[in-house]
Amino acid sequence: MESLDRGRRVAGLGLVVLVVAGGLTACSGDSGGDGAGASAGASQAAGGGTYTIWDPYPQFDDSSDWVKLLTQCGTQAGVTVKRTGYDTTDLTNKALLAAQQGNSPDVLIVDNPVVSTLADAGVLTSTDETKIDTSAVSPNLLAAGQLGGKTYGIPIGANTLALYYNSDVLKKAGVDAASVKDWASLTAALEKVKAAGKKGITFSAIGTEEGSFQFLPWFWGSGAQLTKLDSPEGVAALSLWTDWLKKGYAPNSVINNTQTTSWQEFATGDFAFAENGTWQLANAKKTGFPYGIIPIPAKDGGTAPAPTGGEFVSMPVQKDTARYATTQKLVTCLTSTDNSLTTTTTLSYIAPTEQVQAKQVEQNPELKVWVEAVKAAKGRTSDNLGTKYPKISEPMWKAMQAALSGSQPPQEALTAAQSAAASATQ
Amino acid sequence: MKHATQTPAPAAARDRREPAPGRGAGSTRRRPARRSGQWAAWAFLVPVVVYLLVFYAYPLYRNVDLSLRNYTVRSFVQGDAPFTGLANYAKVVRDATFGPALWHTVVFTVVSLAFQFTIGLALAVFFVRNFRLSATLRALFLVPWLLPLIVSSSTWSWMLDSESGVVNATLKAMGLGPVNWLTSPDWSLWSVTIANIWIGIPFNLVVLYSGLQAIPSHIYEAAALDGAGGWQRFRRVTFPLLRPVSAITLLLGLVYTLKVFDIIWIMTKGGPSDASTTLATWSYRLGFGNLLPSFGPGAAVGNLLIVIALVFGLVYIRAQRRQVGA
Numbered sequence: 001m002e003s004l005d006r007g008r009r010v011a012g013l014g015l016v017v018l019v020v021a022g023g024l025t026a027c028s029g030d031s032g033g034d035g036a037g038a039s040a041g042a043s044q045a046a047g048g049g050t051y052t053i054w055d056p057y058p059q060f061d062d063s064s065d066w067v068k069l070l071t072q073c074g075t076q077a078g079v080t081v082k083r084t085g086y087d088t089t090d091l092t093n094k095a096l097l098a099a100q101q102g103n104s105p106d107v108l109i110v111d112n113p114v115v116s117t118l119a120d121a122g123v124l125t126s127t128d129e130t131k132i133d134t135s136a137v138s139p140n141l142l143a144a145g146q147l148g149g150k151t152y153g154i155p156i157g158a159n160t161l162a163l164y165y166n167s168d169v170l171k172k173a174g175v176d177a178a179s180v181k182d183w184a185s186l187t188a189a190l191e192k193v194k195a196a197g198k199k200g201i202t203f204s205a206i207g208t209e210e211g212s213f214q215f216l217p218w219f220w221g222s223g224a225q226l227t228k229l230d231s232p233e234g235v236a237a238l239s240l241w242t243d244w245l246k247k248g249y250a251p252n253s254v255i256n257n258t259q260t261t262s263w264q265e266f267a268t269g270d271f272a273f274a275e276n277g278t279w280q281l282a283n284a285k286k287t288g289f290p291y292g293i294i295p296i297p298a299k300d301g302g303t304a305p306a307p308t309g310g311e312f313v314s315m316p317v318q319k320d321t322a323r324y325a326t327t328q329k330l331v332t333c334l335t336s337t338d339n340s341l342t343t344t345t346t347l348s349y350i351a352p353t354e355q356v357q358a359k360q361v362e363q364n365p366e367l368k369v370w371v372e373a374v375k376a377a378k379g380r381t382s383d384n385l386g387t388k389y390p391k392i393s394e395p396m397w398k399a400m401q402a403a404l405s406g407s408q409p410p411q412e413a414l415t416a417a418q419s420a421a422a423s424a425t426q
Numbered sequence: 427m428k429h430a431t432q433t434p435a436p437a438a439a440r441d442r443r444e445p446a447p448g449r450g451a452g453s454t455r456r457r458p459a460r461r462s463g464q465w466a467a468w469a470f471l472v473p474v475v476v477y478l479l480v481f482y483a484y485p486l487y488r489n490v491d492l493s494l495r496n497y498t499v500r501s502f503v504q505g506d507a508p509f510t511g512l513a514n515y516a517k518v519v520r521d522a523t524f525g526p527a528l529w530h531t532v533v534f535t536v537v538s539l540a541f542q543f544t545i546g547l548a549l550a551v552f553f554v555r556n557f558r559l560s561a562t563l564r565a566l567f568l569v570p571w572l573l574p575l576i577v578s579s580s581t582w583s584w585m586l587d588s589e590s591g592v593v594n595a596t597l598k599a600m601g602l603g604p605v606n607w608l609t610s611p612d613w614s615l616w617s618v619t620i621a622n623i624w625i626g627i628p629f630n631l632v633v634l635y636s637g638l639q640a641i642p643s644h645i646y647e648a649a650a651l652d653g654a655g656g657w658q659r660f661r662r663v664t665f666p667l668l669r670p671v672s673a674i675t676l677l678l679g680l681v682y683t684l685k686v687f688d689i690i691w692i693m694t695k696g697g698p699s700d701a702s703t704t705l706a707t708w709s710y711r712l713g714f715g716n717l718l719p720s721f722g723p724g725a726a727v728g729n730l731l732i733v734i735a736l737v738f739g740l741v742y743i744r745a746q747r748r749q750v751g752a
Contacts, residue, residue: 123503206695207697398699405606
């Protein structure tokens with residue numbers, strides 16, 4: 001009986017295994033089916049069909065101008081557009097998974113530093129392949145989407161960083177915002193503000209990409225290059241921040257500040273300056289104190305190149321290349337000069353082309369300083385850094401945190417960062 | 427939630443021993459119906475087994491697979507990552523972050539458990555004597571547990587903010603200097619540990635409280651008659667009789683604390699410069715915290731955490747068995 005019992009048990013176990021294996025193959029069969037479904041849909045697309053668009057703007061629903069524009073572009077191209085909005089950080093992973101499963105969207109609107117990573121993974125088509133005209137776009141913006149001489153998308157708009165200032169605080173401290181032209185004059189201004197009993201400057205130096213994004217205008221503004229983090233220029237930039245913290249010109253909380261919490265500090269009205277982006281413009285009007293905006297000064301004067309933010313419209317690789325023709329119409333519609341003004345206004349971006357930038361300033365003179373800043377801006381993945389950038393950025397923000405929290409002096413922190421970056425990018 | 431369903435485990439284990447002889451007798455009597463009964467039993471079992479395989483075994487297998495291959499973004503998409511054996515593990519262990527992260531994990535877990543357990547036990551002993559409003563008070567103590575972690579950790583990070591936090595404001599009012607709770611490498615690990623202790627107390631309180639209620643009162647009465655004072659009753663009666671419940675509480679607490687991620691990530695992101703990085707946050711940062719994910723090493727760190735938890739699980743089972751044997 002014992003052996004019989006065991007026999008049954010084995011049989012039962014075998015059954016379970018079979019059922020499970022069946023379930024698994026059914027699953028994989030399903031995904032195969034999905035692929036077939038997608039390509040069947042693709043062949044119908046010649047006469048209409050549905051085209052999918054993924055964007056990182058979940059704040060817009062179907063009644064928004066943005067989605068209306070997408071629908072309208074679809075109608076013009078003679079197809080139905082199915083749009084899904086994802087959270088920015090989520091979108092990269094979603095796009096990678098979709099590419100792995102072979103069901104990428106037709107149009108992917110994605111944050112610019114991610115473009116080179118996706119392109120390197122073979123997820124995106126180049127603009128040569130899909131015949132998208134990028135000639136009107138400012139080269140400094142386009143560079144973020146270029147890898148090995150090819151361009152993998154077209155910017156939909158750009159934003160960047162500048163210095164907001166609180167006019168009341170500056171007046172009380174006897175500082176003229178126009179006098180801030182280089183690091184020395186900025187530091188002098190901060191000293192006066194502190195002497196007047198107010199707080200100097202707030203920024204975000206958090207240990208993520210956000211911190212690197214905020215540090216770059218100072219790093220580049222000193223003349224340093226990302227390929228050599230521990231150059232004297234780079235050390236000067238980090239020392240500038242570290243000294244501000246030591247002297248109390250910037251609060252210690254910057255080490256943990258995101259750009260949002262840094263903005264909240266500025267919104268209290270105690271701070272003279274805040275380093276923040278175009279996207280806070282609407283919030284600046286709500287703070288209840290007079291404010292102004294100046295470009296971030298470079299070390300010895302002039303405007304420092306700030307990193308560009310904003311998304312690229314890209315076309316992921318499809319099995320059915322016949323879809324590209326229609327997709328190209330959609331992309332061109334979204335980025336055409338006529339629609340660019342609508343798009344950038346809706347998304348509160350600065351346009352990627354000079355022609356539209358001029359129109360924007362005409363409509364809203366307040367944007368002038370931002371247009372200047374965008375012109376001086378630089379893509380993080382530019383200079384053909386591409387996928388090397390993230391491997392440099394991480395050691396850089398670590399060094400930044402080490403120096404600001406006082407665990408290492410700037411020179412030492414950056415030397416360590418440079419050797420980490422060098423071994424990671426080899 | 428998961429903890430609540432697992433806690434009666436020791437009691438169930440004890441019950442199972444007793445009816446065992448009876449079951450054999452029953453099965454011989456029901457022999458004709460047995461075959462169909464077996465099939466039915468398997469049919470009932472299949473959904474659970476399928477569920478376990480799909481949602482537990484397969485992800486675990488994938489994670490092990492992920493940690494044994496050299497994944498880049500490119501090979502992730504193309505699905506042709508080369509098998510590299512234990513290279514990811516070697517890389518992770520040799521990484522400069524590994525030593526500090528492991529040490530932080532140990533400190534975070536041990537300190538959290540010690541305080542959670544002590545305070546939880548003290549509160550449980552306090553609440554076991556019923557008094558007016560004791561139920562209400564006990565319910566209030568559950569609040570930290572019921573709050574979504576993102577809410578409680580964001581609140582902690584506001585309270586501990588060095589610029590505008592209420593803690594520093596209080597210190598200032600008391601004439602003490604401000605402490606950079608979240609931004610100083612000397613303090614950030616303590617800050618997240620304090621927050622974690624606060625969150626973990628209710629769990630310890632609830633489980634130990636129910637354990638205390640299971641101790642028959644006549645034992646206390648007998649001890650009192652024998653002349654045992656309050657402390658002696660606690661030491662000689664409560665503590666030994668609570669041992670099985672304490673063991674499972676500590677084990678569950680350990681597993682739970684080892685993998686704490688959200689509190690640390692929300693409060694400090696593991697910073698400044700890795701000062702509060704534990705294995706859990708490091709694993710996340712490797713996999714998702716960078717523009718360029720390194721899935722392989724991330725999965726390797728995750729697996730190391732699973733192994734550590736498993737080792738303690740085995741130690742627990744071993745101890746349990748010895749106790750039952752004795």
